[in-house]
Amino acid sequence: LSLDTVREFLTREEDTIVFSLIERARYPINRPAYDPVHLGDGRRLNASFAELFIRESEAVQSKAGRYQSLQEIPFFAYRVPFTLAPPYNFTSELYPAATFVNVNDAIWSMYFNELLPLLAKTGDDGNYAATVDSDLACLQVLSRRINYGRYVAEVKFRGDQQTYTSLIQAKDRDALMKLLTSEAQEDVVKRRVEKKAIVFGQSITSDGPIETSVNNSSGTDFKVNPSVVYKLYDQWVIPLTKQVEVEYLLHRLD
Numbered sequence: 001l002s003l004d005t006v007r008e009f010l011t012r013e014e015d016t017i018v019f020s021l022i023e024r025a026r027y028p029i030n031r032p033a034y035d036p037v038h039l040g041d042g043r044r045l046n047a048s049f050a051e052l053f054i055r056e057s058e059a060v061q062s063k064a065g066r067y068q069s070l071q072e073i074p075f076f077a078y079r080v081p082f083t084l085a086p087p088y089n090f091t092s093e094l095y096p097a098a099t100f101v102n103v104n105d106a107i108w109s110m111y112f113n114e115l116l117p118l119l120a121k122t123g124d125d126g127n128y129a130a131t132v133d134s135d136l137a138c139l140q141v142l143s144r145r146i147n148y149g150r151y152v153a154e155v156k157f158r159g160d161q162q163t164y165t166s167l168i169q170a171k172d173r174d175a176l177m178k179l180l181t182s183e184a185q186e187d188v189v190k191r192r193v194e195k196k197a198i199v200f201g202q203s204i205t206s207d208g209p210i211e212t213s214v215n216n217s218s219g220t221d222f223k224v225n226p227s228v229v230y231k232l233y234d235q236w237v238i239p240l241t242k243q244v245e246v247e248y249l250l251h252r253l254d
């Protein structure tokens with residue numbers, strides 16, 4: 001584990017994030033999938049179809065061993081006694097007492113309340129299962145990327161143990177945040193991910209040129225608006241990753 005290898009991981013996740021946003025943007029908003037579910041007998045569940053679909057899908061994946069890997073954290077907790085998957089002895093580079101740190105609740109509400117309205121056009125085509133399946137894909141990769149902040153923090157801690165230790169002991173969140181922040185790196189990440197949205201999200205023809213920048217200000221020529229992807233990283237992905245890093249560090253000496 002080094003700063004280079006963890007950054008490589010984050011960079012590769014960008015590809016998956018952009019593609020999963022492109023997939024979700026194919027469908028209209030499909031509002032009924034997010035409303036409380038009505039049962040036949042007139043009762044109303046507190047959960048939406050999207051939530052039920054994600055719970056059930058995660059339960060299957062949990063049984064299949066997905067969450068044996070500490071890189072994956074479910075949105076709902078499952079008590080699964082055994083897994084169907086072939087056994088594998090996962091080792092973790094994380095500090096055991098800080099492994100639990102995650103911001104899945106914040107990712108969940110950011111995704112449904114802020115991001116989705118920017119991503120999906122108005123309308124209802126009834127493809128609810130395919131739509132919420134694409135929501136699940138987005139949520140899983142966003143969760144993996146953002147909660148990977150634990151690994152980034154571990155690398156940073158090991159790289160400057162003395163400074164981090166004294167700030168952790170003083171519980172100085174602001175100083176920890178400042179120490180782990182690299183504005184230059186954040187700028188590189190945001191500009192790169194916007195460019196990926198431009199390149200991955202255009203219609204490819206056999207002879208035409210490949211666009212590398214946005215020519216019209218609305219970004220509507222692309223399958224997902226590159227400025228929405230920039231905003232996603234600027235306002236949510238990077239700040240939440242940093243929140244994970246700080247929380248992890250605060251438990252690094254437990």
Ligand SMILES: O=C(O)C(=O)C[C@]1(C(=O)O)C=C[C@@H](O)C=C1
Binds near residue numbers: 010152180182189238
């Ligand atoms: O690459 C790092 O050093 C990170 O901590 C990751 C990350 C990011 O989320 O991309 C977060 C904080 C830093 O300011 C820069 C980038």
